[in-house]
Structures are given as structure tokens and as C-alpha cells.
Amino acid sequence: MVPLSWYIVLSAVMFCIGVFGFLARRNLLIIFISIELMLNSVNISLVAFSHYLQSMTGQILVFFVIAVAAAEAAIGLAIIIAYYKNNPTIKVDEINLLKG
Amino acid sequence: MTLPQLFFTYFAISMTILSVLVVTRRNPVHSVLWMLVLFIHIAALYLFLNAEFLAAVQIIVYAGARLVLFVFVIMLLNLKKEKTEKKYQDQWPVGAGISLLMIIFFVLIMGKITELPALGKYSIEAIQSEGSLMTIGKVLYTEYILPFEIASVILLVAIIGAVVLAKKRIE
Amino acid sequence: MSLSEILWVLIKTVLVVSVFLLHVMYVQYFERKVIGHMQGRMGPMRVGWHGLLQPIADSIKLFFKEDIIPSSADKPIFYIAPIIGVVAGVSTLAVIPLWSGFSIADLNVGILYILALSALASFSVILGGWASNSKYSFLGGLRSSAQVISYEIAMGLSLVGVMMMSGSANLSDIVNAQKGGWFIVPQFIAFVVFMIAVFAETNRVPFDLPEAETELVSGFATEYSGMRWALFFMAEYAGMFVMSGLAVVCFFGGWSGPAFLPGVVWFLLKVYSFIFLFFWVRATLPRYRYDQLMGLGWKLFIPLALANIILTGLIKLL
Numbered sequence: 201m202v203p204l205s206w207y208i209v210l211s212a213v214m215f216c217i218g219v220f221g222f223l224a225r226r227n228l229l230i231i232f233i234s235i236e237l238m239l240n241s242v243n244i245s246l247v248a249f250s251h252y253l254q255s256m257t258g259q260i261l262v263f264f265v266i267a268v269a270a271a272e273a274a275i276g277l278a279i280i281i282a283y284y285k286n287n288p289t290i291k292v293d294e295i296n297l298l299k300g
Numbered sequence: 301m302t303l304p305q306l307f308f309t310y311f312a313i314s315m316t317i318l319s320v321l322v323v324t325r326r327n328p329v330h331s332v333l334w335m336l337v338l339f340i341h342i343a344a345l346y347l348f349l350n351a352e353f354l355a356a357v358q359i360i361v362y363a364g365a366r367l368v369l370f371v372f373v374i375m376l377l378n379l380k381k382e383k384t385e386k387k388y389q390d391q392w393p394v395g396a397g398i399s400l401l402m403i404i405f406f407v408l409i410m411g412k413i414t415e416l417p418a419l420g421k422y423s424i425e426a427i428q429s430e431g432s433l434m435t436i437g438k439v440l441y442t443e444y445i446l447p448f449e450i451a452s453v454i455l456l457v458a459i460i461g462a463v464v465l466a467k468k469r470i471e
Numbered sequence: 472m473s474l475s476e477i478l479w480v481l482i483k484t485v486l487v488v489s490v491f492l493l494h495v496m497y498v499q500y501f502e503r504k505v506i507g508h509m510q511g512r513m514g515p516m517r518v519g520w521h522g523l524l525q526p527i528a529d530s531i532k533l534f535f536k537e538d539i540i541p542s543s544a545d546k547p548i549f550y551i552a553p554i555i556g557v558v559a560g561v562s563t564l565a566v567i568p569l570w571s572g573f574s575i576a577d578l579n580v581g582i583l584y585i586l587a588l589s590a591l592a593s594f595s596v597i598l599g600g601w602a603s604n605s606k607y608s609f610l611g612g613l614r615s616s617a618q619v620i621s622y623e624i625a626m627g628l629s630l631v632g633v634m635m636m637s638g639s640a641n642l643s644d645i646v647n648a649q650k651g652g653w654f655i656v657p658q659f660i661a662f663v664v665f666m667i668a669v670f671a672e673t674n675r676v677p678f679d680l681p682e683a684e685t686e687l688v689s690g691f692a693t694e695y696s697g698m699r700w701a702l703f704f705m706a707e708y709a710g711m712f713v714m715s716g717l718a719v720v721c722f723f724g725g726w727s728g729p730a731f732l733p734g735v736v737w738f739l740l741k742v743y744s745f746i747f748l749f750f751w752v753r754a755t756l757p758r759y760r761y762d763q764l765m766g767l768g769w770k771l772f773i774p775l776a777l778a779n780i781i782l783t784g785l786i787k788l789l
Contacts, residue, residue, distance in 0.1 A: 210316070212403060216399040216403045220396055229374060247345075254420045254422050254424075263357070270455070281376065282466065293390075352578070352579060352580045356584055357583070363587070363591060365590070368594070375612065376613075433640055
């Protein structure tokens, strides 16, 4: 039997790698992928808890996370495309039109 | 080590390596491809945890729809000069420091967890007698019907938002 | 799971996959013959009696051809793209029940498994087109990714009606639920939507925009040659077989039929009549324009599939 804590550690490590990608990368698309990575790592811990506590709540939460993340990705990518039409760059440090 | 632990060790090591590959590739398409491999690993881990339905949804929604959408957007944008520019922002050491701090923080919290809530009624036998799909459906449409409806509203808002953002302005 | 069970699964897998690959080889001969006769030609006639050995000659030729890789291609992705397609296509076979009680894995989420793997198969076309680093291939990949996203939704939604009728996503249960009558009658709308979505999903005429010989010089496969091209080809035919199998299981009662023939023969007869439909359509219809394809998917088939779900729900309720 695999202890619950192993899953949580795996999830935490993946989450932190996602945080690093989110904070350090310049490419907006990779930043989006890092967000997906963070959401997925949380999902792993939720499913693990659901299995070990014999409760369905974790799996339902994962279901909602997937649904809401789909909305987030659709809107986010639409914003990227809309921005790219005006100013063809997807480097976050070059996206500074609002800076005075 | 028992066989399940061996399997888990393989998954843990390869998933960590894959995550690092995902966030460090220069080319976004390579990132997406490693993400695809990572998602397949995650789906396998879900199977391990008796969540067949979520494993299938993971592949259909994430790999089948989300990543295809990412590749589609990457193809729409012209990323040729990506190859020569620098990958990381200037403040990347701060990012690395924060993520390291977070790992330490998580591990410290882990040590503090001493007791878990009481076990629920959905044991492996209970789920297997009805099937994972049936169980999750019943819970979703009884206990969680309100969040379910709200999620559908969020998706509707996202559809409208994406259409508004993407459509051409007609003068 | 004991050792003998694992061994039995392995034997079943090897058996099904090898027989399947033989079918994939010969279905291409079948296609050339059918289309030939529809166009008043004979089709392949030279190699063997009525060209029966043609597929073997073709595969030997493709096997020994030079494997050309464009110098500006993204090599690792270029290498693995065709393999993704074949692996996804062949592993879908695991859940399809060939006759009563026979499937390699009797999954509770069978339909979802097939949908998931067909989604993965689309990556081979997209990545193959992207990695070739040529304009035609790139356009093919771009078209494929948009097409796949649109039509997968319609396909999934049309199968929801079948799942509601049978109360299960297990393919054997779905076949057993059709004892009283095939689902083609109550789920006719779903069947039409599903069939058209399948044509788009497998990149067949009239929706073969990713490869469109006349405009994109066979699109995503332009830069591929030899064995890798053959793998793409195999993946397309494997997809056709699997989708025909899914249509037979979901709408035409799977292995069921009058008792004078065994179940597997009925199953194969039904699958081959669907394969014939693919060829018939190819010989008959012209290709769609790209905006027509997207409009059709989003404005007609997705609403139709949703309406079918509501209708099925109402009928189940009453």
C-alpha cells in the first residue's frame, strides 16, 4: 500500500515546479501551461484524498476544477490572440502598454 | 518495496522530471508535448486511485481539447524569433527561491497533520459494485447539483467571453 | 491477477492485433477495388489473381524505400508523430467486444476510453504537420487541430444519447441493452451526427481537408516517405475500423444477428458494410470548403446532438 503522504509530496513538488514556471518564464503560453501544471498537481492530491478517505468529494472537486480550468484556458487564449493582433509579442515583460 | 510502491516511485520520478521539462523547454510545442506525456502519467495515477472516470476525462478534456487548443494558438502566433531570445525573466532567481520555500512550507505542514477525518461510505468495494461512473454521477446530481449548475453558467460565460474577444469589430 | 490470466490477456492481444493488421493491409486493396469499379475501372489487377497480392507488394516497396527527413524538420517530433497515431488506433481495439463476452479489457468507461484515444490519435496529424516545417504540412496540421476540436464535441455528445438509452458506458452492456431493438431507430439523429463526425475525425472525404491532395499536396503527410508515411496510412485505416466498430456496437447491435452465423461474423459483416460506406462516400462526394466544415460542425451538428440528448431524456422520463 502506498502511503497518502507520498501522493501529497508528489503533488507539492509538481505544484512548486509550476510556480517556478509561472514566475520565471517570459513566454505567456508557457506561463499558461504552468498554470495547468499547478491545477493538475492539486487534482492529484484531491483524488488521493478522495481515495484514502473513501469520500467522493475529492473527485467531484476535480471534476469542477477541470470544468473551470477549461473556461480559464478558453478566455486566456482568446485574450492572448486579441492582444497579439494589436501588439505582436507574447513576452510578458514586453506587454507593458498600460505602464505610464 | 512492494509492487504498488515500486509503480508509484516510477510515476513520481518520471512526473517530476516531466514537469521540469514542461516549464524549461524553449519551444512551446515541445512544452506541450511533454505536457501530453505528463497528462497520460496523471491519468494512469488516477486509475491507480480507482478513479476511472476522471482518468478518461483527464485524457479527453486536457489532452484532447486543451492541448490541441494550445497547439492551435501556438501555430496561429508567429514565434520564429523565440529561438534567439532569452527564456527567463530577470527575476527568475526570486521565482526559484519562492518555489523552494513553498516546498519546505508544504513539507512542514505535512508533518503537522496527525489525524485524518473519519472514513466516508465510498469504499473501493462500494464503488466497484456500482461502477465509478454511476457513483460519481449520483453524487454529482444529488449533493452537488448547485455547484454543477454554477459550473455550467461559468462555461456559458466563458463561451460568450471567448466569442466577444475573438470576433472582428464591425464598424 | 494470476499469471495465467495475464498470459491469456497477452495471447488475446497478440491475436487481435495481428488479425487486425492483416485486415488493415487488405482493406486498402478493398478500397482500390471498390473505387475502381465505381469509376468503371478494374482496380489493381497485375500482382496475383485480380491483384490479390498487391497489398503485400506495396508494403514491401514502402518498407525498403528511403526514409527521407527534411533538414529543417523538428527531428524527434517528426519521428514519433506517425507512431502516436498507430499506437492510439490499435490500442482502441482493447475495449471493442468482438463477440459475446470477448473483449481484451471489459472497461466500465469503454466509450470514454475510445473517445480519449481518438483524441490522442489527432496529435499524430497535428504534430506531423508542425514538425515537417513546410508550408503545406503546417496548413494541414492547423486545419486538423481546428477540425478535431470541433467535431470531437459533436461525436461525444451524440454518444451521450446511446449511453442514456443503455444506462452504461460499457460497450458489452450497450450491446446487451439492444436485445429489444437496435438503437439506430430511437437514436437516428445521434447516428447521423456520429457518422458525419466520424468522417471528419478520421480525415476521410468529404472532410479530408488536412490532407487535401489537390490544394495542400496531401497536407500533413507531404514531407513523409517510406515506412513513416505507411504508418500514417495505417493509422487512418485503423481509425476507420475502430470508428466503424464503435458505430456497429452503439447503433447496430454489435455481434447480435440471426443464429445461423457466429457473432464475430455478424460483427465483421456490419463493420465491413460501414467501411464500404466510407469508400462509397469517397467515390461520390466532393470536398467541403474549410469555412463550410467549421460552420457545419458548430452551427448544425452540436445543436442537433444537444437536441437529441434533451429528446432522449424526455422519452426516458415519460
